[in-house]
Amino acid sequence: MGSLLFGYDTGIVNGSLVFIADKSQLDLNAFQQGIVSSGLTLGAAFGAIFGGPLADKIGRKKILTILGIVFSIGALGCAFSTNIAILIVFRFLLGLAVGSASANVPVYIAEIAPSELRGKMVTTAQVMIVTGQFVAFGVNAALTPLGSGNAAIWRWMLGLGTIPAIVLWLGMYLVPESPRWLVSQGKIDKALNVLRRIRAAAVVDPEMKEIKDKDAQDKAESAEQATFKELVSTKWILQILITGSVLGLIQQFAGINSIMYYGGQIISDSGFSTTTAALLNTGNGLFSIVGAVLGMFTIDWLGRKKLEFAGLTICGLALVAAGVIHTAFASASWAGITIVILVYVYIIFFQGTLGPVTWLINSEIFPQRYRGIGTGVTIFVLWLGNFFVGLLSPVLLQWNMAYTFYIFAACCVFGIIFVAARVPETKGVPLEEIEKYFRNKYDK
Structure with missing residues (x-):
């Protein structure tokens, strides 16, 4: 539910903005629409960087319970907003929850899961994010036809996010605290009780020993954790x-x-009605799920660098092709649906390559001593990038959709050059060897 809410609250703005911006509602211009959309991602940047340390202090279960409450308040606050300022405040609040969920949900799953299932269980968080976006697009498609006579339908679109938020809030009372966090707090008996509840009896004692040994090692190393200055x-x-x-x-x-x-908006600008665009937009969510699932099974097979190259190349080509068609063949009967298909192709390849690979490489390239603070900074920067894309996209799309595609395609070309020059292949490479690569290349 935490990951699904991540996807729902970032995706629901896709169909609701056209009604929020209506003159009978909040009457927003393109830049104000960008602020409403990106206010969430700005909050997420700070939620991601502060959510992890807070969970270390109060516990995984408690932080996720609190996030359920924050998600609920944020969704209701957005639904009942009477002006843009109130809406932005509650979108920012939702962003804090989204960012914290992005940091804490995978950690909780990793700490609670059996070791033999950990990889796939943690990856379900990524699948649930795009599932949440698919649900958001489905809600938009279902409610958009009602908006022709009632522009306030956007309040229902945003407010329905309360349902999974309440499920997260109440559901967290039914699940155990992370045994690893309990051990880190010296609560050995409680950790043992949790393991007895969620493991077969034969593995409880060996796993408890493993957790205690790892906790002792982490505490020995924590005194040597790097500072930001270093x-x-x-x-x-x-x-x-x-x-x-x-x-x-x-x-x-x-x-x-x-x-x-x-x-x-992109599909509408390609020649479709608002209702048809909302329906076709559900394909964005569906093909995101397809891409994410494909990524699960290829990331350890093809390698990180190959997937980055493949994703950047195909995404860039799809964007250029869509831009050319929109510019040169806009009046052709086949133009609109072809652009939609190209968008679907783009989404499948992005969600199967650039999406998961970027997160994975960032978790691999930092040495142990710098991993926590280093990945915290890179996630913060990523969310800031998300913020600026969300802020500027409405203005760029209103200016010229094809040129917007070309700008993103140019960024893909830059990405290919950057990956070729700066990123090592980390598939199957021991973390110590990755560290040695950067030492040899830059420590001169």
Whole structure:
């Protein structure tokens, strides 16, 4: 539910903005629409960087319970907003919850899951994010026809996010605390009781020993955790930080969230009615799920760098083709549906390559001592990139949709050059060897 809410609250704006902007409602211009949309992602940047440390203090279960409450308040606040200022405040509040969920949901799943199922269970978080977007697009498609006589339908679109939020809020009372967090707090008996509840009896004692040993190791290392000053002053570590941060910006400026947030507008501008656009827009969510599932099964097979190259190349070509058709063949009967198909192709390849690979590479390139603070900074930068894409996309699309596609395609070309020059292949490479690569290249 935490990941689904991540997807729902970022995706629901796709179909609701056209009604929020209506003169009978909040009467927003293109830039104000961008602020409403991107207010959430700005909040997410801060939620991501502060959510992890807060969970370390109060516990995984408690933070996710609190997030359920925040998601509920945020959704209701958005639904009952009477002006743009109130709406932005509650979108920012939702963003704090989204960012914190993006940091804490995978951690909780990883800490609670059996080791043999951990990889697939953690990856379900990514699948549920795009499922949440699919649900949002489905809600938009179902409610958009009602908007022809009642522009206030956007309040229902935003407010329905309360339902999964309440499920998260109340559902967290039924699940156990992370045994690993309990051990880190010295609550050994409670951790043992949790393991007895969720594991076969034969594995409880061995797993408890493993958790206690790892906790002792982490505490021994925590005294040596790096500071931000050291992160930016150590030459080769700074280069890793730059590499990870730019990868996050490339992921965002390849244009995915322009399509996921404003797909309905893009399809409408391709020649379809608002109702038809809302229906076709559900394909964006469906093909996101397809791409995410494909990514689960190819990321350890084809390798990180190959997938980055493939994603950037095909996404860039799809954007250029859509831009050319929109410019040169706009009057052709086949133009609109062809652009929609190209958008679907773009989404499948993005969600199967650039989406998951960027997160994975960032988790692999930092040495252990710098991993926590380093990935925190790169995730913050990624969310800031998301914020600017969401903020500027309505203005760019209103200016010229084809040129907007070309700008994102140019970012894909830059991405190909950057990955070729700066990113090592990390598939099957020990983390120590990755560290050695950056030391040898930049520590001179």
